[in-house]
Amino acid sequence: MPSPVNLQSVFFIAGIWMTNMIYFMLSWSNSHQSVARDWIYEVTDYSFAIQLHQNNSERTLTFSPNGRLGNRMFQYASLVGIASRSHGNPAVATSDFLSECFLISTNIKKNLCARGNDKHPADLHFDRWAFHLGANVTCLTSLMQSWRYFGHVSDRIRDIYSFRDRHKQTAQQWMNTLNLTSTVVSVQIRRTDFVNQYTNLINPITVKYINTAMHMYRRVFGKTVAFLVVSDDIQWCKQYINTTAFTTVYFSENHSPCVDLAVQASAHHSIITSGSSFGFWGAFLANGHCTYFPGWLRTGSWYNLDMNEADYYLPHWTPVPRT
Numbered sequence: 001m002p003s004p005v006n007l008q009s010v011f012f013i014a015g016i017w018m019t020n021m022i023y024f025m026l027s028w029s030n031s032h033q034s035v036a037r038d039w040i041y042e043v044t045d046y047s048f049a050i051q052l053h054q055n056n057s058e059r060t061l062t063f064s065p066n067g068r069l070g071n072r073m074f075q076y077a078s079l080v081g082i083a084s085r086s087h088g089n090p091a092v093a094t095s096d097f098l099s100e101c102f103l104i105s106t107n108i109k110k111n112l113c114a115r116g117n118d119k120h121p122a123d124l125h126f127d128r129w130a131f132h133l134g135a136n137v138t139c140l141t142s143l144m145q146s147w148r149y150f151g152h153v154s155d156r157i158r159d160i161y162s163f164r165d166r167h168k169q170t171a172q173q174w175m176n177t178l179n180l181t182s183t184v185v186s187v188q189i190r191r192t193d194f195v196n197q198y199t200n201l202i203n204p205i206t207v208k209y210i211n212t213a214m215h216m217y218r219r220v221f222g223k224t225v226a227f228l229v230v231s232d233d234i235q236w237c238k239q240y241i242n243t244t245a246f247t248t249v250y251f252s253e254n255h256s257p258c259v260d261l262a263v264q265a266s267a268h269h270s271i272i273t274s275g276s277s278f279g280f281w282g283a284f285l286a287n288g289h290c291t292y293f294p295g296w297l298r299t300g301s302w303y304n305l306d307m308n309e310a311d312y313y314l315p316h317w318t319p320v321p322r323t
């Protein structure tokens with residue numbers, strides 16, 4: 001058993017490796033794999049920075065892209081929040097997950113990510129220093145999954161994440177075929193890698209949690225509340241969601257990630273899988289009530305060291321136990 005000092009230096013030395021592991025893990029963990037596989041691609045270099053058209057006369061901040069849609073949404077939202085605090089101009093690339101789903105335009109002129117010009121604010125908690133960046137910082141290299149990085153510009157973020165018409169329309173067309181006469185709650189169920197790859201790091205979603213959260217919404221909004229289920233494992237959802245108890249459940253199938261996100265954004269309230277940034281953003285855009293389960297990261301897992309749930313989940317969201 002090493003002393004705390006030793007443990008700390010071990011942690012420090014392992015830092016770079018762990019950072020890479022976080023990226024690796026999260027770049028997988030925010031996919032939405034069962035649908036539109038060909039849509040999923042990865043930006044791994046900075047060539048995106050070539051298609052740029054704005055001059056560099058003012059301070060510009062960008063991020064080095066990591067992960068997929070949900071993580072990218074955290075990165076860009078946090079960038080906008082941080083830039084607003086440090087008088088910077090947030091810049092984003094084209095040809096990316098964001099511009100696939102949203103009406104977002106590019107404004108980077110050249111590769112702004114270079115050694116010495118970059119900073120790495122914490123991933124799963126808030127680093128206050130990020131609001132006081134040095135004048136020469138141009139690039140943020142972390143995932144920055146904390147609402148505290150962008151909570152002060154929430155309305156602007158929701159506005160930035162306006163869906164392209166084709167996604168909005170597909171979502172709406174599907175919802176129009178359903179009998180949605182009352183309150184609508186989205187149920188986002190993330191499985192795949194969460195149940196297969198990361199079982200030593202995380203606690204995946206449970207039937208118990210889903211049931212408890214659905215009952216809770218039904219108690220509050222009445223029997224006619226409709227549930228729209230989006231998932232990377234819709235067959236599992238069909239098998240385990242009790243459609244005898246809940247007759248107003250509808251499963252979103254064969255929709256792209258952008259459309260599933262638009263479905264969540266169109267609902268009044270949300271049930272999400274903790275730790276899924278895709279779920280986080282569906283709920284954030286819906287802007288209603290949201291349930292999550294505490295203890296997504298397993299106690300003692302190294303990744304847990306970075307997590308502060310109060311920085312991750314919005315303060316008015318409701319924790320519902322998973323066991």
Ligand SMILES: *[C@@H]1O[C@H](CO)[C@@H](O)[C@H](O)[C@H]1NC(C)=O
Nearest residue numbers: 053054055056057058107109
């Ligand atoms: C940069 O662009 C702005 C308009 O986008 C323009 O007003 C300014 O003169 C330009 N600065 C330089 C140094 O080119």
Ligand SMILES: *[C@@H]1O[C@H](CO)[C@@H](O)[C@H](O)[C@H]1NC(C)=O
Nearest residue numbers: 114115116117134135136137
């Ligand atoms: C940016 O500023 C920091 C601290 O002032 C300095 O250590 C670093 O070398 C600077 N980077 C560049 C590229 O000028």
Ligand SMILES: *[C@@H]1O[C@H](CO)[C@@H](O)[C@H](O)[C@H]1NC(C)=O
Nearest residue numbers: 179180181182223224225248
């Ligand atoms: C639609 O839902 C309402 C309320 O739940 C119900 O009264 C009505 O019969 C439903 N209509 C159809 C066509 O299912």
Ligand SMILES: *[C@@H]1O[C@H](CO)[C@@H](O)[C@H](O)[C@H]1NC(C)=O
Nearest residue numbers: 211240241242243244245246
């Ligand atoms: C599903 O709900 C019905 C009605 O509430 C209940 O009788 C049944 O036991 C439930 N099934 C499971 C597997 O929980």
